[in-house]
Amino acid sequence: MGIRGKIRFLLLILGACCIVTALSLRHSITKKELLSYEAHQLQKNLDAKEQIVYNFLSDPKQVENAKSYHLNENFGLSFIKAYRGQGINILVYQDDELKFWSSFRAFPSNPENIKEGSSFVVLRNGSYEVIKKKAGSYTLVFLIDVKSQFDIQNQYLENTISKHLCPANSLSLASYPDRDVYGIRTIKGEPLFEVKLKQGYSRGIYATIEVWLWIIGLFSFCLFFNSLSAWLAKGGRPVAGTLLLIVFFLAIRITDLEYGWFNHQFNLQIFSPTIFGESFFLPSLGDFLLNVIAITWVVLFMYTYSDKYRAPEWIKSSKAGGLVFHLLLLIVFSGLAFLFDQVFFGFIKNSKINFNITNIINLGWISWVSIIILCLAWFNMYLIGNIFMQQTLQLNVNNRERLILFLAAFFVYLLYRIATGFSIFFIAYALFIFIMAWNIYIRNKKFSIGIFAALFFCLAFITSIKYLRFTDFKEKEKRYNIAQKLGSTDDPKVISSIESLEKAVSTDAFIAEYFKQPAILESTFDLHKHVNKILLGGYLTQFEYNLYEFNDSDSIISNEKSVALSYYKDLVKSGSVKVPESNFFYRLNYTFGYQNYFGIIPIFVDNRIRGTLVIDLKSPQYNYNSQLPEILADGKIKSEDDYSNYSFAFYNSGKLINQSGKFTYKLASTDFKGSVGKGEIVSDTLNYTHLVYMPASNKMIVISKEKVSYVTRLATLSFFFLVFIIFSITLYALIWLLKNIDESWGSWFNINRSLMINANKILYKTRIQFSIVLSVVATLLIVGWTTYFYIREEYRKQQENFIKEKIRKVQMSYEKQIFSTGGIPEVSDQANADFNQFANINATYLNLFDVNGDLRFTSLPKLYDYGIIGRKIGPEAYINLKIQQKSEYINPTEHIGENFIYASAYAPIKNSLNKTVAYIGLPYYANEADYQSKIGLFINTLINIYALVFVAIGILAVFLANQITSPLTFIQDSIRKTKLGQKNQPIQWSRHDEIGSLIKEYNKMISALEESAAKLARSERESAWREMAKQVAHEIKNPLTPLKLGVQLLEKSWREKDPNFEKKFERFNKSFIEQIDSLSTIASEFSNFAKMPDTKLEKLQLLPIIEQARDVFTNAEDAEIYIFNHAGRDVTVLGDKDQLLRTFNNLLKNGIEAGNANNRCVIKIRIVHNETHVFIEVEDNGKGIDPYLQDKIFVPNFTTKSSGTGLGLAFVKQAVENAGGTVDFKSSADVGTTFYLSFPLS
Structure with a gap:
């Protein structure tokens, strides 16, 4: 097993060990x-x-x-x-x-x-030590705080x-x-x-360890299968390697999707279907991310080994087959675009993820994960397009035919879209394909900032169009659902809460005891507060309510508002609708835009009716944009509907009965037309869109929202453009690091060295562009950062001034009030009502504390009734007002719970004798939310503007850099055309600037250079020919000496009548012919070398020339010649066919002649290419060239053989250079010699 095999095996072991450890860790703890x-x-x-x-x-x-x-x-x-x-x-x-x-x-x-x-x-509100x-x-x-215990819970409590x-x-x-x-x-x-x-x-830290063990284990398995697939691809089986990798990832993902083992192992938020869920393959955002990562891995593998894939020969050789193959790939690539479109439509439609990219500062990590998924998806599309186009390079189809096929397909689909519904999406996508194709087919993948900027712009344009369309669709659907909810007679949440309330009241022991002895408990038992506590636990906290208690004879027990029980019984008789799942609650059927329920609940004690409790519930009318402080919002019943950006209007029989929001509606519904049960969108000239919904023929609900402005649309485009640029730069940096980091101790040195080398390769144009962009970005960042701090302080000062002005007005008004009433009133229901009215008049929440800091009156009693805070003034306020005797105190960071922060203002209340009798507090609960909203708006506006400026500066930088460097480019082209020994035209430049001075000096230089070149050429020619004449004369003298000696000996034998004359004549005759052939060879080589400047350049297929040279030596004994074509296609160069053929003949001949007598001569010819050049290696296993002779082998007349002119390799060098190429070699004694040739592709 080789080292690579051992590494694969170790990866497999590592992955198994990590997963086994994770499983054992879970079960062992x-x-x-x-x-x-x-x-x-x-x-x-x-x-x-x-x-x-x-x-x-x-x-x-x-x-x-x-x-x-x-x-x-x-x-x-x-x-x-x-x-x-x-x-x-x-x-x-x-x-x-x-x-x-x-x-x-x-x-x-x-x-x-x-x-x-x-x-x-x-x-009341928690547990303490x-x-x-x-x-x-x-x-x-x-x-010491131990545990909080609040009656309601939300993000703050x-x-x-x-x-x-x-x-x-x-x-x-x-x-x-x-x-x-x-x-x-x-x-x-x-x-x-x-x-x-x-x-x-x-399981805290243990769960984190398990997650990382699973990640490392699965990553090791991925590396193992990737290495195995790469081994197959390098061995000539790329399809098998690709299929192996696809099967592996499919097995992993389908197993996870079927059994959810990763999600079940760890309760991670990203795998929650409440965030996003669409189908079996996309059940959550986490699964979506894993799917995209798996696809990216496979596509990257295919892209890496795209040169290994081979189309069938019948397709490669057939023109029709090549065109059909092109068309099929184009259809597949277009189909992927529509699949991409549908997936991301579902991604936005079926998720609760915040996709409001115009409010960047409020984007959570879930939103950024979604954006990364989008970037990866587009990255896959780009790679797949490159793979497809790379494969078409093998086909017998030229670029003109590709363009005609593409345009034909485009116009056919254009006609189809015009007939079925036009969309600019496919035009932008076609432009994206065209730019990619142009970069690959025409420019051979040469890197260009302009090309990639155009690609990024196309992607950003497509994404922004789709984003706006999908979010607009989702918003209209949401608006329709809100309209249905507002027009619905019953809210399921309300019905469920009423059912729970009814059961709680009917079975409550305290209420039963109250009705059993009302006269005794009336003064000590507050029935309203008790029922309020029961109401608190449900959805009904948003309702206003009234309670009426009646005894067993239907007489009211205690309530200042006298309402007869018969009133509610008459409502039942007049057509009120019974609430489903309830025995005693009814809904009034003539309400519109609000809900009114009442319950007539009999109170049983010992199976006997002791009285009746009437609960009258009424939802707030049309006040959809006003809310209690967030601290009192019950998190369990918090509505998912956000009404803050909407305006509402309710029309009954064509008349406006109420409205809410910013938009001003007409008193009659003449501007709106609708159909019963349908939601129709209407636009107006005031930059608003209106959804018109009619729950009944005489009722109409209108929900209005501002249109998305063109500035916002442009900001969306710039946001995606910047995101794609940053993603690409980050991805490129990661790939570059992976390529430059090795396992040696000097890896960091290698990175620094590579950075220095690459920095020196950066074009002057690019440096100018980078400098302009960097200067502007740095300036924008400094200005933005300074502006942010300034605006932040200004907002804080504005809020402080606002609350100061407010508390002073409240202080003066309340002091005037107590002057007229004679002092602070005693606590009573009437005093509470008067204080609430005073707070409403001042449009704020107020608290009144006595001089000892105890609460007397409040306009927000729920905060204290629920025990969220105690009935005391804030300690800092008490110290400042009571001890330090300040006239007012502003606390900008008062806390409730763990993280609810608000500003609060306090001021002393003085009587007519100028004596402090109370302290009034003005809590500004919306302070922090208002501040964050303003700062967020400012930052988002700043980011959107800066994004547009950044894009504009990038375009401007490219334009300015091109303008600045265009003279340099012009000079570069002129210098490139400058050739020694030829007439060079001077550069014409009309401006008298630095460039003009440079050009003036250049023109002087080429004039002097031409003169010097002519002299040098003449001198070198004379010297070269003199040297060549000496070498040729020497080579001719060598055979002439034995010829002269032979003639003399032959003459002597003839004169002396030598009997062996005929044998000597035959032997000398043979020797004479060999010497004459040698002279002929010398003359031919010299003639060929002298003809080298006569080069006829033409486009040539290189492979047939190499094969023809190989065929010349096919019958050579003890020699094997192999050709390895890794180019994947026929490569075309610009050269002289005869010279190139003789070049390869010379190289093969030298390789055979350098063969070792003990080994069979083997010559290997390898052909590879990149985007611009083709590279040929000619390797033999001969004796090699002595190191001290290697720097002379291209010198004319130098040879290491006993018989030879020394012009062969000199001819090779000259022929290769005539074709614009280079030649080099590497040789080792007793190992062999390898010649390296490179030619620019035509």
């Missing part, structure tokens, strides 16, 4: 061990926080400072800054009166009930163990029935609480 590990980490973190608290309490100075937190603002603010961020808060009591609090999140109802030392306490210590009249209570204790979010608090639990103790060993593993926990 039990849940108990995981629980122990995670709980130990929690215990360790909790111990650290306890130690911080005990260190604080053991420091007398710290304790004394804590007693004065409410008096010394520096002490209090220092504690908040140092400890609150770690999840540690403090409450300071003096004689059971709360004096200081570091957070308004949680407050124990009675600190006296808390034991001294450490304990575990469950409060409480550490209590008494210090004289003071009581210090430390709260999560019922999880504190991240300070359990960053992996792997544990939850255990309850009594749980078995697999782990006890958490205090630092002193006292039990606190128990934890358990969260359901579906993915």
